Amino acid sequence: MTAHLPILQVLIPLMAAPLCVVFRHRDIAWIIVLLVSLISFVISTMILDQVLTQGVISYFMGDWPAPWGIEFRIDAVNAYILLIVSAIGAVVAFYGRHSVTREVPRDLIYLFYTAFLLCLTGLLGMTATGDAFNLFVFLEISSLSTYAMISLGKDRRALTASYQYLIMGTLGATFYVIGLGLLYMMTGTLNIVDLHAKLLDMDGSIRTLQAALAFLTVGLSLKLALFPLHLWLPNAYTYAPSSVTAFLAATATKVAVYVMLRVFFTIFGVDIFEETGLAPVLMTLAIAGMFVASTVAIFQNDMKRLLAYSSVAQIGYIMLGISFLNVTGVSAGIVHLLNHAVMKCAAFLAMGCFMYRVGSVQIEDLHGIGKKMPWTMAAFVVAGLSLIGVPLTVGFISKWYLIQAAMEADMMPIALLILLSSLLAVVYVWRFIEVAYFKEPANPSLKIKEAPLSMLIPLWVMAGASIYFGVDTDMTLGVAQLAAEMLVGGAP
Amino acid sequence: MQYNEIINPGLYNYWIVIFLMMIGFYIVIARGNLVKKLVGLNIFQTSVFVLYISMGKVVGGTAPIFGEGFEVFSNPLPHVLILTAIVVGVATTALGLSLVVRIREAYGTIEEEDIHAQEEDF
Amino acid sequence: MSMELSIILAMAIPAVGAVLIALSGRIPNLRETITLLTAIALFLNVLNLLGPVLDGERPEVHLLDMFPGLAIAFKVEPLGMMFSLIASGLWILNSIYSIGYMRGNKEKHQTRFYICFAIAISATLGLAYSANLLTLFIFYEVLTFSTYPLVSHKGNETALKGARTYLGILVTTSVAFLFFAIAWTYSATGTLDFVDGGILGGKVEGPLMGLLLMLFIYGIGKAAVMPVHRWLPAAMVAPTPVSALLHAVAVVKSGVFSVVKVIVYTFGIDNLVTSGSADWLVYISGFTIIAASMVALRQDNLKRRLAYSTISQLSYVVLAAAILTPISAVGAALHIAAHAFGKITLFFAAGSIYTAAHKTEVSQLNGIGWKMPITMTAFAIGALSMIGLPPTAGFVSKWYIIQGAMSSENFVALSVVILSTLLNAGYFLPIIYAAFFRQAEPKGPDDHGGHHDHHGEAPLPIVIAITSTATLTILMFFFPDVALELAQQMIGGIQ
Structure with missing residues (x-):
């Protein structure tokens, strides 16, 4: 049984998805989703335990040995990503019951849950697989179900947002396949470890390789919304149902970042960057994203859109860390990947609570909400402080590491830029906090109650996590350090 | 892996790939009609199919079926991969088209400009 | 425990x-x-x-x-x-x-x-x-x-x-x-x-x-x-x-x-003395002391005047630290304590006046000393401490700062301290003078704030608090032992 955990991790949600369609009932579907996501979570913890005690797990699909068969290969890096994805899946599934009922047309809810399970399958599969083409298939599974989930939002703009995402997402995925094709041409293999071994002997100046890297980078940058390829993200996050937004913001872009890390460091290795000069380009885009997206966020009146732009900026931080190409930098990127997942999930879950009670997340509709929904708002404050990077929240940990990485790379001005851009976060977070606590509600007669407990608990789990991991950093930093050493050190 | 050495040296196919890729890409960017955009996307994806299939070709090779007298086979793996990619492409197109149907129901148009006129922030 | x-x-x-x-x-x-x-x-x-x-x-x-x-x-x-x-x-x-x-x-x-x-x-x-x-x-x-x-x-x-x-x-x-x-x-x-x-x-x-x-x-x-x-x-x-x-x-x-x-x-003080990296700090903090005092002179709002006085007094501590002698460091530590007692008394007094009389401006305070004698006496004690006159805490700390400036022959710091003492007197003494020795101006018939004129002292909790802090301000002058001991232990660690 335990030997088959890697495939069960992916297979269970996949098999459960059609079940939802069979029953065609929203409550049953919800129970299935909840059960499956909990099982996934348990499996991912078992896998992690196995990886930490016994080392890398290699699982050969149908017992065809790699590199011919498809291999699921789980080491410390993706074991943790699996854990995050499944944990957030479970939290969001628990949260979703009320929120989804309010924000998705009733007769489509069971389909929504089907798509949710498929999306979970795709994301877990992308993370677990050790085969680059198989990764593409899982990528498309998760993307297609994401488009479907976004289009279920109540606003009609959800449709256009979903369409826009579909076009850009497919372009990104196709770019990825092109890059992979070029790699296959050079090496004749699709297995990630095998690719690494074959590329080790090759000269980084070969143009096909460089073209492959370029295609892969652009394609993945589209998926992870690196500025300026982020255009799909604000609309998609704004109009998707809130629990979808929370789930996507915490997982989808993060898994894409993970894939990017694999491509950069496991497949190509650090040396190719010197050959291509890609790192300065990434760094420039990351910094531009940090400033431009944060500045745009300041001027948003829709909170979900504001947070979406903030996500683009935060992805900039992650990519900046990676572009330093040193261990500290990459671990800063990875730790921020974990931390940002937690805090942004909390922030969007809070938005879901507002959506549930107020029916809107426009800032002017949320005046004085701090008094009406104190617990929800307090959780948002925690998430907001985290976005700013206040000490005792996870944001501070990431920022500290990023700065240290910049110092280590002898780039003092960049350290300063990181700090300055985080000041923009103060502005956009405070804009909301101020009116939420100190402005009188526009419509005082409206009776607004605190969000139901089934939404508050998941919200506070995430908010609590963004404090807990901001103080006790043994686990997150340990993982990031370990992962960065593996990646940068060139171990497959 | 001997096929690497005797792979078809002609670049003809690759020119077609690039040509299709650019056409598709251009349509996606330049066309305002949502269905035409999907057509462009399909052309774009097709170019990738051709890319993969071309690289599987081995000069003088036959279809990869064992039989008397055949020693050289084309590489079947890219073909299989592209079978998967085609399925994915079909699914994407289906989803895209269904979205277009629903957009038309909601907006009464499938022209990007008209939708834009109705919504400020698309 | x-x-x-x-x-x-x-x-x-x-x-x-x-x-x-x-x-x-x-x-x-x-x-x-x-x-x-x-x-x-x-x-x-x-x-x-x-x-x-x-x-x-x-x-x-x-x-x-x-x-x-x-x-x-x-x-x-x-x-x-x-x-x-x-x-x-x-x-x-x-x-x-x-x-x-x-x-x-x-x-x-x-x-x-x-x-x-x-x-x-x-x-x-x-x-x-x-x-x-x-x-x-x-x-x-x-x-x-x-x-x-x-x-x-x-x-x-x-x-x-x-x-x-x-x-x-x-x-x-x-x-x-x-x-x-x-x-x-x-x-x-x-x-x-x-x-x-x-x-x-x-x-x-x-x-x-x-x-x-x-x-x-x-x-x-x-x-x-x-x-x-x-x-x-x-x-x-x-x-x-x-x-x-x-x-x-x-x-x-x-x-x-x-x-x-x-x-x-x-x-590290020795490091800063040898490298000379902190010289600019004497000028900047000196400038802050003087400039903030000048601004305080021109504030009519009582709390704002106190705020600018605080800015000026804070830079005393920075200045004392920047002189980089052990004795001035003692002064810096003592001034943290001395200013705390004095300034909290002054703010308590300002709040007391606001609560009892609803007055916020210095120009409204004529004659208020006779209506609120405890508050204004405490205010006077706080003000003396700010100026640095005995028998208040401010004198003790200023003494050490001046000693430090003299011992390192830092005449810029010395003249700043002396000049600012005059300025402090310039913006505090008029308030005390007005409160006790000026008649409240007769009110016009259309003055709606009139009902506040018949006020007495502030509520009892306020009076208790303000009396205590004013007493502390004086006590620190007579018994600076604990503070002094701590401050000297601090520089004991330095040497």
């Missing part, structure tokens, strides 16, 4: 107090009782540490590693001991005062007020005991954010605007400069601990040392060295107890306390 426990309790007591206050929010009497009990418990707890510290012990607590090799850790050293004594002791008086003030003015959201206050005190204690720059920075930021709701308490546009300035300047400086400076220090030295003699000696080259010091000084915005002082007058929109304890004692003292700590334990 072990000292390690006492250190943790120093932060835990107010934090638990905050929770209890939140729970008892519905019953004001219980809530205020809890506040008072918390404050008393905290003070006793801090007092428990005093004896051992005076005996030369330096209790430490290693809480947890935030980053590998970088811990949240606490260590009680003399200066922190003194600071924590002042903050926790004055919290008791301030709580008594708050009860009178908040009720007397029928302020809203009193529960939030008491909660945030307790958290701010908790952060102050954490800052006072921090054993490294990381811990110091953490509590510095917690203090900033926990005081924001207190500054914006009133919730009207003026309060929000003031609070925005407050938060904006403090966060900008701390994130852009202080955080940067700390990260720089860490990458240069590999440690952030406060060590006798400093850690930066020989680690950073020539002019960069000066730059780093500048980052620290302006990063610690709470020290209000010009030109990052604007937040302090802006914070005066807060209710007076906040201005009194936080913006005359806890918050601003956290600023200068951090400056002294950084100069003594991070840079």
